[in-house]
Amino acid sequence: MYAKLIGVLLAAVGAFALGGIALHRDEPINSLWLVTASVCLYIIGYRFYAKWIETRVFIADYNRATPAERLNNGRDFLPTHRWVVFGHHFAAIAGAGPLVGPTLAMQFGYLPGTLWIIVGAVLGGCVQDMIILFMSTRRDGRSLGQMARDELGAVGGTAAVLGTVMIVIIIIAVLGLVIVNAMKHSPWATSTVFATLPIAVFIGFYVRYWRPGQIMEGSIIGLILMLGAVVAGGWIDHSPALHNWLDWDGKALAAFVIIYAFIAAVLPVWVLLAPRGYISTFLKIAVVVLLAAAILIMRPEIKMPALTQFVDGTGPIFAGKVFPFVFITIACGALSGFHALVSSGTTPKLVANEGDIRLAGYGSMAVESFVGIMAVIAATLLDPGVFFAINTGAGVVGATADAAVTTISSWGFPVTADQMHQLATEMGESTLFGRTGGAPSLAVGMASIFGTAFGKGLLALWYHFAIMFEAVFILTTVDAGTRVGRFMLQDAMGQIWKPMGRTSWYPSVIFSSLVIVAAWGYFLYVGVVDPNGGINILWPLFGIANQMLAAIALTVATGIIVKTGRWKHVWVTAVPLAWIMIVTTVAAWQKIFSLDPKLGFFSAANDLAAKLAAGELPAARAEVAPTLIYNQQLDGVLTIFFTVLMWIVLLAMVRIAIRQARGLSVPPNSEAPFVATKLDAAALARAH
Amino acid sequence: MQRFGKKQATASARQFLSAGLSLLRGVTGDDAYEKYLAHMLRTQPEAKPMSATEFFRAQLDQKWNCVSGCC
Numbered sequence: 001m002y003a004k005l006i007g008v009l010l011a012a013v014g015a016f017a018l019g020g021i022a023l024h025r026d027e028p029i030n031s032l033w034l035v036t037a038s039v040c041l042y043i044i045g046y047r048f049y050a051k052w053i054e055t056r057v058f059i060a061d062y063n064r065a066t067p068a069e070r071l072n073n074g075r076d077f078l079p080t081h082r083w084v085v086f087g088h089h090f091a092a093i094a095g096a097g098p099l100v101g102p103t104l105a106m107q108f109g110y111l112p113g114t115l116w117i118i119v120g121a122v123l124g125g126c127v128q129d130m131i132i133l134f135m136s137t138r139r140d141g142r143s144l145g146q147m148a149r150d151e152l153g154a155v156g157g158t159a160a161v162l163g164t165v166m167i168v169i170i171i172i173a174v175l176g177l178v179i180v181n182a183m184k185h186s187p188w189a190t191s192t193v194f195a196t197l198p199i200a201v202f203i204g205f206y207v208r209y210w211r212p213g214q215i216m217e218g219s220i221i222g223l224i225l226m227l228g229a230v231v232a233g234g235w236i237d238h239s240p241a242l243h244n245w246l247d248w249d250g251k252a253l254a255a256f257v258i259i260y261a262f263i264a265a266v267l268p269v270w271v272l273l274a275p276r277g278y279i280s281t282f283l284k285i286a287v288v289v290l291l292a293a294a295i296l297i298m299r300p301e302i303k304m305p306a307l308t309q310f311v312d313g314t315g316p317i318f319a320g321k322v323f324p325f326v327f328i329t330i331a332c333g334a335l336s337g338f339h340a341l342v343s344s345g346t347t348p349k350l351v352a353n354e355g356d357i358r359l360a361g362y363g364s365m366a367v368e369s370f371v372g373i374m375a376v377i378a379a380t381l382l383d384p385g386v387f388f389a390i391n392t393g394a395g396v397v398g399a400t401a402d403a404a405v406t407t408i409s410s411w412g413f414p415v416t417a418d419q420m421h422q423l424a425t426e427m428g429e430s431t432l433f434g435r436t437g438g439a440p441s442l443a444v445g446m447a448s449i450f451g452t453a454f455g456k457g458l459l460a461l462w463y464h465f466a467i468m469f470e471a472v473f474i475l476t477t478v479d480a481g482t483r484v485g486r487f488m489l490q491d492a493m494g495q496i497w498k499p500m501g502r503t504s505w506y507p508s509v510i511f512s513s514l515v516i517v518a519a520w521g522y523f524l525y526v527g528v529v530d531p532n533g534g535i536n537i538l539w540p541l542f543g544i545a546n547q548m549l550a551a552i553a554l555t556v557a558t559g560i561i562v563k564t565g566r567w568k569h570v571w572v573t574a575v576p577l578a579w580i581m582i583v584t585t586v587a588a589w590q591k592i593f594s595l596d597p598k599l600g601f602f603s604a605a606n607d608l609a610a611k612l613a614a615g616e617l618p619a620a621r622a623e624v625a626p627t628l629i630y631n632q633q634l635d636g637v638l639t640i641f642f643t644v645l646m647w648i649v650l651l652a653m654v655r656i657a658i659r660q661a662r663g664l665s666v667p668p669n670s671e672a673p674f675v676a677t678k679l680d681a682a683a684l685a686r687a688h
Numbered sequence: 689m690q691r692f693g694k695k696q697a698t699a700s701a702r703q704f705l706s707a708g709l710s711l712l713r714g715v716t717g718d719d720a721y722e723k724y725l726a727h728m729l730r731t732q733p734e735a736k737p738m739s740a741t742e743f744f745r746a747q748l749d750q751k752w753n754c755v756s757g758c759c
């Protein structure tokens with residue numbers, strides 16, 4: 001009774017706040033509205049919708065032993081406290097994604113992105129993560145690819161694995177581009193990011209040789225050293241000799257990221273990857289808590305309008321109308337297919353009881369969605385003119401400060417060159433114009449929040465702290481992704497010639513790492529030389545790839561629910577599946593067939609080729625034009641590939657659903673048989 | 689496996705902090721070796737468990753050989 005009353009109250013507050021956001025026009029709205037609406041809806045979703053799914057749709061059995069208990073080996077299969085599982089899972093799913101996507105999507109105004117982050121997470125993303133986690137837990141912690149093969153047949157399985165490799169390559173390239181754009185001509189940011197490498201190596205030695213296994217101690221030391229590196233970066237920036245030495249352009253930084261990632265992928269993990277992974281987990285949790293506290297203290301006003309004129313598809317940051325592109329741009333934070341890989345990876349091997357799945361699966365994603373809301377607040381508290389000046393490439397607004405502010409002001413978002421110059425000086429940067437990719441504008445927003453809440457004199461420090469924080473995430477994804485790609489490639493090559501499959505055979509390690517690094521390095525290089533900033537091409541491609549993976553995960557989940565015969569509950573996954581299929585297919589269709597060169601990949605290639613042939617391009621642009629033309633065509637082909645893959649998996653599932661409905665034979669349910677739990681039942685009853 | 693309800697957690701600040709610390713150690717993996725030793729003692733008391741150094745090396749190899757993180 002009491003719980004229900006709280007529920008009704010939360011629902012009322014949440015609905016009121018959401019309505020307030022949706023109907024608010026023409027005057028600044030306070031960010032607390034966003035915080036209130038989102039938190040209320042997450043709690044309602046968690047307490048009622050997730051609970052209902054747990055008891056009615058997948059019918060969790062608290063007396064059933066999980067793989068962690070049955071296969072307990074004291075190491076990877078291990079019954080773990082539910083809050084520890086939650087922490088593990090959150091640290092694994094949250095990275096730079098929920099920070100970058102929402103920032104870019106603010107070109108439409110704050111409303112579409114905010115609604116999608118909240119509603120998409122509560123009804124889509126959290127549900128996907130929780131259901132895949134549940135299904136994998138019932139199947140001994142098997143991966144999404146294996147589940148697709150078992151439940152939908154070989155075609156579905158192969159498509160899921162292929163999709164995974166492709167998305168890994170695209171995500172590394174796009175995040176690499178984000179960090180290159182943040183470090184470009186910024187000696188302070190560059191020196192701080194460089195310093196994180198020896199610090200990670202030092203911590204690697206520390207936890208391997210000097211204090212084996214003292215991970216927390218090592219992480220805290222690493223964190224303190226990294227904060228020191230942020231401060232030291234300021235001194236370096238003020239020293240003319242070092243300043244010039246660390247003032248790198250985009251191409252040089254891209255080369256650095258590529259060479260560095262190759263070395264990191266070949267080196268043993270303890271040297272660099274694992275220690276930075278530890279530090280990054282700490283940093284992640286600390287910053288999320290700190291940012292939430294700072295937002296509550298500062299309570300910033302949102303200056304971005306609810307909707308901008310760019311909902312019609314003329315946006316400068318990326319092309320395309322608000323439908324479908326807001327749903328493609330914001331993947332992590334609302335619904336992200338990549339999470340299905342984590343939900344069917346390490347997490348299901350830790351779950352002690354089926355009743356814990358709701359917290360790890362639904363709860364972690366709700367927190368990630370809240371991180372997305374904080375990114376929205378950080379982006380929209382800036383003057384819209386400033387936001388667009390930072391996030392728009394020189395190819396769109398003009399190469400000089402005067403040209404850029406004139407163009408942006410003409411859109412109705414006034415900004416002056418002086419204002420941008422003063423902001424850059426405050427942040428300790430030479431310029432903030434054209435820093436595409438979302439990281440720098442987020443860092444400016446975070447610095448404003450932290451600066452107001454915890455002391456304004458340190459703006460430059462907060463800015464570079466935010467850049468360092470994003471760099472640590474991104475470089476971890478870059479290395480870990482390259483390694484994962486390498487393993488997948490070695491696995492595939494091992495099918496053809498055995499020795500290539502040996503993960504410790506150096507010729508194979510080096511060859512496969514080179515292939516993977518070259519694959520994403522290519523996209524990164526093209527993004528760097530693109531005068532429009534590259535993000536406007538790569539981020540939609542990443543979004544389409546990620547949503548394709550979400551569609552595959554939801555298809556597998558829907559197929560499994562259909563096979564249990566619970567037809568009346570199929571909508572729980574079928575509705576988000578239908579939505580994401582529509583969104584992704586429409587977006588892909590427009591990217592492939594649109595005649596607008598700003599939107600369509602092929603029409604952009606044709607347009608550029610025509611201009612090149614007519615000699616209309618300035619020399620600098622004509623030089624890179626052939627590369628850009630080829631890249632646009634390649635991106636178009638990849639989009640076709642992703643869309644076809646997604647539909648193949650869906651049709652495989654529909655075929656099985658039809659056979660099931662007609663009572664024909666379908667692949668058997670691959671659930672592990674029931675074994676009763678021997679863990680403390682009394683404690684479990686208390687916990688749920 | 690240890691579980692705690694709201695009453696105990698708020699009973700005293702010290703208890704709350706130590707519970708928080710033990711959760712944090714669980715997330716970072718600081719307690720992984722202790723758990724492994726307890727598991728070995730319970731299931732195969734006659735077998736010789738790995739040393740701490742060996743254990744953490746084996747943990748690393750396993751953790752980074754799969755998709756362990758996201759965007």
